[in-house]
Amino acid sequence: KQEVTQIPAALSVPEGENLVLNCSFTDSAIYNLQWFRQDPGKGLTSLLLIQSSQREQTSGRLNASLDKSSGRSTLYIAASQPGDSATYLCAASNSNSGYALNFGKGTSLLVTP
Amino acid sequence: EAGVVQSPRYKIIEKKQPVAFWCNPISGHNTLYWYLQNLGQGPELLIRYENEEAVDDSQLPKDRFSAERLKGVDSTLKIQPAELGDSAVYLCASSLTGAREQFFGPGTRLTVL
Numbered sequence: 367k368q369e370v371t372q373i374p375a376a377l378s379v380p381e382g383e384n385l386v387l388n389c390s391f392t393d394s395a396i397y398n399l400q401w402f403r404q405d406p407g408k409g410l411t412s413l414l415l416i417q418s419s420q421r422e423q424t425s426g427r428l429n430a431s432l433d434k435s436s437g438r439s440t441l442y443i444a445a446s447q448p449g450d451s452a453t454y455l456c457a458a459s460n461s462n463s464g465y466a467l468n469f470g471k472g473t474s475l476l477v478t479p
Numbered sequence: 480e481a482g483v484v485q486s487p488r489y490k491i492i493e494k495k496q497p498v499a500f501w502c503n504p505i506s507g508h509n510t511l512y513w514y515l516q517n518l519g520q521g522p523e524l525l526i527r528y529e530n531e532e533a534v535d536d537s538q539l540p541k542d543r544f545s546a547e548r549l550k551g552v553d554s555t556l557k558i559q560p561a562e563l564g565d566s567a568v569y570l571c572a573s574s575l576t577g578a579r580e581q582f583f584g585p586g587t588r589l590t591v592l
Contacts, residue, residue, distance in 0.1 A: 410583040412580060463535075464527055467512075467514075467581060
C-alpha cells in the first residue's frame with residue numbers, strides 16, 4: 367500500500383517568508399499527486415494536482431513539484447501571509463488501487479504577523 | 480457551480496444508536512468517495528463508487544457500516560450501531576472519473592457519547 371509521509375508536522379514562520387513543505391511516498395508508480403489545504407473544522411480545498419507525467423504545477427504563490435524517482439513532492443509557498451495558516455495535506459493516487467487518495471498526516475502551518 | 484454538499488454538518492449521538500450521512504456530489508461527477516478522518520490524521524478511504532457500483536469497499540467495516548448510491552448521484556453512508564471509536568469526520572469527495580482531481584465536501588463531524 368502507498369505510504370505518504372509529510373514533514374515537518376508543524377511549522378511556524380513570520381509573515382513574508384518563503385517556505386517549503388515536504389511530502390514523500392513509497393510507491394513511485396503514482397498516477398497523480400494532489401495538495402490540499404484544510405482549515406480547522408472544514409473540509410479539504412484542492413490546491414494543486416500534478417499528473418505523473420508532470421514535474422511541477424503553479425497557482426499564484428504556490429508551486430508544487432514532483433520527483434517520482436526519489437518519491438518526493440514539495441509545496442513551495444512564496445511570500446507567506448497570515449491567511450495561509452492551515453493544515454496542508456498531500457495525497458498520492460495509484461492506478462492499481464483504483465485512484466483512491468492515500469494521504470499524509472499533514473503539516474500544520476502558522477504564519478505570524 | 481455548487482461544490483460537494485454534505486449533511487448534516489454535525490451529529491451527536493449515543494453509542495449503539497444508528498446514524499446516516501448524506502452526500503450530493505458535483506453535477507456530472509461519476510466517481511464518489513467516502514473518507515474517514517480521525518483527529519490529527521489524513522483521510523482514509525472507506526468506499527469508492529463508479530456511478531452506482533461500489534468498486535472498492537475493502538476498507539468499509541461491513542459489520543456496522545453500509546453505503547448506497549442509488550441512481551448514481553447522491554450517496555448515503557450509515558452506521559448501525561455506532562461505537563465510541565466511530566467519532567470522527569466523515570468526508571465525501573467526487574471526481575469526473577476515478578483518475579481525475581477529487582473535490583471534497585465540508586464533512587460531517589460525528590461525536591458518539
